[in-house]
Amino acid sequence: MRISIVGAGALGRVYGVRLAAQGDDVTFVVRPERVADVRPFVIEQVNSADRRDTLERPRLAADIPADAEVVLITVRFDQLAPGPGVGGAAGGRTVADLLRGGPAAPVVVLTPLLPPQRAGLEEAALRRITPAMPSVSGYLDERGVVRYWLVGFASTLIDEEGGAPAEQPLLEELARRLTSADLPARLEPDVGAQNAATTTAFFPLIAAIDAGGGTSALLENEGVLGTALEATRECVALADRVGRVAPWTKLLTRALGPFTLKPGVALARLVVPEALRFLDAHFGPKLHAQHLAMGAAVLAMGREHGVSLPALERLMTLIEGRAGAR
Numbered sequence: 001m002r003i004s005i006v007g008a009g010a011l012g013r014v015y016g017v018r019l020a021a022q023g024d025d026v027t028f029v030v031r032p033e034r035v036a037d038v039r040p041f042v043i044e045q046v047n048s049a050d051r052r053d054t055l056e057r058p059r060l061a062a063d064i065p066a067d068a069e070v071v072l073i074t075v076r077f078d079q080l081a082p083g084p085g086v087g088g089a090a091g092g093r094t095v096a097d098l099l100r101g102g103p104a105a106p107v108v109v110l111t112p113l114l115p116p117q118r119a120g121l122e123e124a125a126l127r128r129i130t131p132a133m134p135s136v137s138g139y140l141d142e143r144g145v146v147r148y149w150l151v152g153f154a155s156t157l158i159d160e161e162g163g164a165p166a167e168q169p170l171l172e173e174l175a176r177r178l179t180s181a182d183l184p185a186r187l188e189p190d191v192g193a194q195n196a197a198t199t200t201a202f203f204p205l206i207a208a209i210d211a212g213g214g215t216s217a218l219l220e221n222e223g224v225l226g227t228a229l230e231a232t233r234e235c236v237a238l239a240d241r242v243g244r245v246a247p248w249t250k251l252l253t254r255a256l257g258p259f260t261l262k263p264g265v266a267l268a269r270l271v272v273p274e275a276l277r278f279l280d281a282h283f284g285p286k287l288h289a290q291h292l293a294m295g296a297a298v299l300a301m302g303r304e305h306g307v308s309l310p311a312l313e314r315l316m317t318l319i320e321g322r323a324g325a326r
Contacts, residue, residue: 001177004029004068004102006095008060010138010146011110012074013041017055018181029098032062043138043146064102070174071102073109073129078293080109080117096124106167108158108174110134112199114297115242118192130162130171131192135184155184159191193243201239203298204231204315207291211318224318230311235298241305291319 001024005012008028020026030037041058045051064071073080073095080095099107107129109121122129135156138148156178158171171187178185208228212218218225239245295316302309 001025001173002065002067002069003027003072003174003177004061004064004070004105005072005074006064006098007073007075007079008034008041008058009074009076010140010148011134011136012072013146014043014136014138014148015072015074015110015134015178015183016058017041017043017053018183019177020055020058021053022177022181024177024181027059027061027065027068029062029064030060035060035062039144041146042144043148045150046147047149064098064105066103068103068105070170071099071105071107073107073111075111076287076290077111077113077117078290080111080113080121081293094124096121099125099127106130106163106170106174108132108162108171110156112195112294113192114196114199114294114301115192116297116300128163130167131159131195132162133157133191133195133198150183155186157191157194158185158187159189160187161189162192190244194245195243197239197243197245199294200242200298200301201232201236201245203294204228204235204312207295207315207319210288210291210322211315213322224315227311227315227318231309231315234302234307234309234311238298238302238305238307238309241307242301288319288322292316295319 001019003016003019003024004027005016006029008016008030012028016026016028037060038057041055043053075095104127107125107127108131109118109129110132113121113131118129118131133156135151135154136148137151138146141147156175158175160168160171163171168187175185175187205228208218208224208231209215211228212221212224218228236245295312299309299312299316302312
């Protein structure tokens with residue numbers, strides 16, 4: 001299958017390298033200045049006896065190839081907006097620009113997507129898109145290697161009603177190709193709403209890592225931690241208005257508190273210390289721009305649905321203040 005992946009960060013590399021390893025024709029669409037980078041892509045699965053895959057010469061391009069059968073979007077949330085280009089290059093082309101100039105292939109967005117951002121991207125790209133929820137979490141370590149986890153009880157979910165009806169056969173084939181690449185995937189209804197609800201519910205917890213200056217510092221700052229937990233309760237209420245939240249999501253958010261988080265993190269530091277490095281790399285201050293964009297979007301959704309989010313507003317003020325501490 002000919003697959004183009006817009007973005008070559010941790011998520012894009014895991015999906016792209018796995019697909020390429022089984023023989024699919026994969027192109028990574030990156031900033032023009034990165035096209036000549038000939039370094040291999042290496043991915044290591046942490047929770048599978050350190051499985052390691054290497055794509056010695058990844059195919060990089062500045063545009064989506066005309067013969068692409070499916071396009072996967074794996075850029076950050078803030079890079080879906082009309083402002084920054086792919087990879088955050090100032091003045092670069094946007095994702096919508098790339099899609100408008102690309103082939104009429106199904107577009108599957110693995111980036112967390114809220115309803116206003118989905119509508120804005122579809123309007124700017126002049127085409128429908130298909131929301132999806134990945135089952136992969138990972139980060140780029142100091143060696144330039146992507147270390148990642150596959151969630152054993154979850155599959156990559158692709159919204160069967162997201163794209164145009166004529167795209168369904170290609171989306172079904174994509175799910176089969178992912179599954180055969182040991183990335184279980186399936187089509188389901190209402191994935192877009194579930195993705196938006198889950199993202200909304202969890203946002204304060206991930207953004208708090210930025211607000212607190214990292215996982216360890218957050219746990220020592222009772223004021224920021226308390227604000228984040230209060231904001232989580234607010235966002236869970238908003239998520240119920242947005243879509244169906246997975247049962248495990250509500251169980252987890254209800255169980256979280258200062259007396260469960262601190263022992264849990266202390267245990268993780270002893271048993272799976274890399275998980276904490278992942279949290280700081282994937283959700284910490286490095287993603288400051290994404291947190292600001294997503295927080296603004298969640299607050300706007302709260303106003304739209306008539307849900308008050310005062311704790312989230314306080315949390316966002318703390319995150320905005322972090323800019324001066326860098």
